[in-house]
Amino acid sequence: MGHFLEMRKISKRFNDNMVLSEVDFAADKAQVHAIIGENGAGKSTLMKILSGLFLPDSGEIWMDGEPISIQNPKQAQEHGIAMIYQEIRLFPDLNIAENVFMRREPLRTMRWPRLIDWDQAYRETEKLLQYLGLPLHARAIVKTLTIAQQKFVEMIKALSHDAKIIIMDEPTAALTEQEIELLFKVIKDVKKLGVSIIYISHRIEEIQQIADKVTVLRDGEVTQSALSSELDMTALIQAMVGRQLEDRYPKLKVKHGKEALRVEKLGFNGRIRNISLEVKKGEILGITGLSGSGRRTLAKVLFGIHGPYEGEIHMNGKAFKAMSPHIAKSHGLCYVTGITSEEGLIMNASISENIVLPNLDRVSHAGFLSTGRESEYARDLIDRLEISADEKEIVQSLSGGKQKKVILAKWLFASAKVLIMEEPTAGIDIASKLDIYNIMNELVLSGASIIMISSDLPEIMGMSDRIAVMYNGQIRKTFLKEEATQAGILYFASGGKDT
Amino acid sequence: MFAIERLGKIKEILLKQKRVDVYELSELFSVTEVTIRRDLDKLEQAGFLVKIYGGAVLNEESEPDALSPASENDAYLEQKRMIGKIAGQMIENGDAIYLSPGTTCLEIARNLKNKRVTVVTNDMAIGFALKDSAGIKVIVTGGDLMPSTSTLVGGFAQQALDGIFINKAFIGIKGAHMDAGYTVGSHEEVMVIHSVKKISNEVIVVADYSKFNTTGFARLGDLNMTKKVITNKQVPSDYKKLYFENAVKLYTTFELE
Numbered sequence: 122m123g124h125f126l127e128m129r130k131i132s133k134r135f136n137d138n139m140v141l142s143e144v145d146f147a148a149d150k151a152q153v154h155a156i157i158g159e160n161g162a163g164k165s166t167l168m169k170i171l172s173g174l175f176l177p178d179s180g181e182i183w184m185d186g187e188p189i190s191i192q193n194p195k196q197a198q199e200h201g202i203a204m205i206y207q208e209i210r211l212f213p214d215l216n217i218a219e220n221v222f223m224r225r226e227p228l229r230t231m232r233w234p235r236l237i238d239w240d241q242a243y244r245e246t247e248k249l250l251q252y253l254g255l256p257l258h259a260r261a262i263v264k265t266l267t268i269a270q271q272k273f274v275e276m277i278k279a280l281s282h283d284a285k286i287i288i289m290d291e292p293t294a295a296l297t298e299q300e301i302e303l304l305f306k307v308i309k310d311v312k313k314l315g316v317s318i319i320y321i322s323h324r325i326e327e328i329q330q331i332a333d334k335v336t337v338l339r340d341g342e343v344t345q346s347a348l349s350s351e352l353d354m355t356a357l358i359q360a361m362v363g364r365q366l367e368d369r370y371p372k373l374k375v376k377h378g379k380e381a382l383r384v385e386k387l388g389f390n391g392r393i394r395n396i397s398l399e400v401k402k403g404e405i406l407g408i409t410g411l412s413g414s415g416r417r418t419l420a421k422v423l424f425g426i427h428g429p430y431e432g433e434i435h436m437n438g439k440a441f442k443a444m445s446p447h448i449a450k451s452h453g454l455c456y457v458t459g460i461t462s463e464e465g466l467i468m469n470a471s472i473s474e475n476i477v478l479p480n481l482d483r484v485s486h487a488g489f490l491s492t493g494r495e496s497e498y499a500r501d502l503i504d505r506l507e508i509s510a511d512e513k514e515i516v517q518s519l520s521g522g523k524q525k526k527v528i529l530a531k532w533l534f535a536s537a538k539v540l541i542m543e544e545p546t547a548g549i550d551i552a553s554k555l556d557i558y559n560i561m562n563e564l565v566l567s568g569a570s571i572i573m574i575s576s577d578l579p580e581i582m583g584m585s586d587r588i589a590v591m592y593n594g595q596i597r598k599t600f601l602k603e604e605a606t607q608a609g610i611l612y613f614a615s616g617g618k619d620t
Numbered sequence: 621m622f623a624i625e626r627l628g629k630i631k632e633i634l635l636k637q638k639r640v641d642v643y644e645l646s647e648l649f650s651v652t653e654v655t656i657r658r659d660l661d662k663l664e665q666a667g668f669l670v671k672i673y674g675g676a677v678l679n680e681e682s683e684p685d686a687l688s689p690a691s692e693n694d695a696y697l698e699q700k701r702m703i704g705k706i707a708g709q710m711i712e713n714g715d716a717i718y719l720s721p722g723t724t725c726l727e728i729a730r731n732l733k734n735k736r737v738t739v740v741t742n743d744m745a746i747g748f749a750l751k752d753s754a755g756i757k758v759i760v761t762g763g764d765l766m767p768s769t770s771t772l773v774g775g776f777a778q779q780a781l782d783g784i785f786i787n788k789a790f791i792g793i794k795g796a797h798m799d800a801g802y803t804v805g806s807h808e809e810v811m812v813i814h815s816v817k818k819i820s821n822e823v824i825v826v827a828d829y830s831k832f833n834t835t836g837f838a839r840l841g842d843l844n845m846t847k848k849v850i851t852n853k854q855v856p857s858d859y860k861k862l863y864f865e866n867a868v869k870l871y872t873t874f875e876l877e
Binding site: 366367368369370371372373374375496497500505506507550551552554555556559560562563566 | 650651706709710848853854857858860861863864865866867868869870871872873874875
């Protein structure tokens, strides 16, 4: 018998990059079919094709035994395909029913004056809420709901559209354990309505709880497709990682010195728990984990953006029970973030203004800013980091690689001793990437320490001396560089335990 | 920019233009004229230049030290020093290393202080530079001395490499080029390096950035001939990309202190 939905030999390339190559995928009614794979494996692209956001270069989509055409999101919706994204897409100031019936409100009569039949809208919303056993009122304003509850509203919205296929992209990324349990119950109830659910995730242990079938993608190809009961975690990880890439990272061995930063039993808001770690002078400590593992929360707690926290942070022989960016900076701890954020860059200011910002004292005379000195320092750092730009250039006009270097320059100017670097090379060109790795070498050579937070596994394995793997707010395992393998890291990042 | 780098740049300019102007230099480096005059004083003491009114001229009489091939007025000396520093980091106590002839490897030799290693070289200048280093065992191959150099080549040089094993071999080159690959000055040098490759665990190319996009006379091998390369940050981006894509570890120098 044929499947309810079939995607046949779907191929897609972006420029020279083959993102999907002849991918076959099938889903059935009243089943949860999980798609897993590492970042860049092609999961999202495949689902964006199904929901009409991308057109495939070749391949066909069949539904109920007939070929269908999906040229845009509207056509996908007409075929009963709904996608629930990682980020919530609701109107926060409207109530549940208003969101559910947005732009297709039921009318009292088809004739003028076309009044909306709100009673019906509320009735239907309440009915769905009840069916799913959710203690929510149809008139509740969306922004007062938790993230998990907002996800349920999106599901109800999809159901009220008569969705036959609901695609869920990393639905558990921002949820707590109890919320995940409730979400799974709701998914099972929705499944009973005959809906086919496609569940994108890289949390392997969840898949065994919720999915009936699993398809594994790697580098745009299907490497495994089977009943989830037939595959254990090791088999799934094997299908995900494939061959180990040759190490190409210019890691320089540097003798480690005294302890630079130590953290004991750090906890924050349930989002990170019981974290203990230390980094020595000259050391690069890598921290990795899947999205939602708490790796970025940890960085923000260390730098004093999130707080108050449980536990202690030790720096320069002192124990801190509270942290703020100001205290952190004054002890040489800095946070090199993604590009646009409070600790990133001011986009419409010049390179030199951005660089001197964390340490204006060094370029001031009796309280007055000396632009001459500002430029001199900036030119020096631009030259040393090979940014190849004029110090007066506005940051916005620079390439991603150059912007990353300006952020680094800013912290070098502030004489950082411990650098927390978050996704240091994400989205930048290879030459700048290599420059950043070599700047990291030079930093540790000069006695600094680096905590590198990255989801790029080859990078973290190539550049770190030790690798801490996070899962669900905790450090599950710490590998020495020599012991780490991609499969090993993924095992612990997916919730695996030491046996 | 730091004083030491500025000195290097002033030397570069002097070697090219034979004379420098205090005002122009202060504009170029955005420092005061007083700072530039102080730099010129230092370089005069080192015998590199002679000060004149408003500037300085290259001291043409400053002769290279007979035993160090291009010696102190090497325009890229600072770059080579930094390469030497990184190479020094890679060398561990107990290693047997090979240093190929040339000033880049000479800088590596100068970074071996306090290490207990065995150094094998066919460059008399490198051997000579290590003569006072306690703890380092130095073996200079025999061989034919190439005219006006300190490089030893030929059958005797190759024989000396027979039956020994090297942990890390550092190879200096004349040119690195996308199409031509690595090149050195003569076929005789290629022969010695090929013998070294056979007895070495790890081979590392060392080349300051001026070597890229140039070629020497004799071809040594492709750019992915070795798994590690040490050079400077100024190396063109397309080479950085090529090395990364071919799984060659590219170490570049960034002077942060």
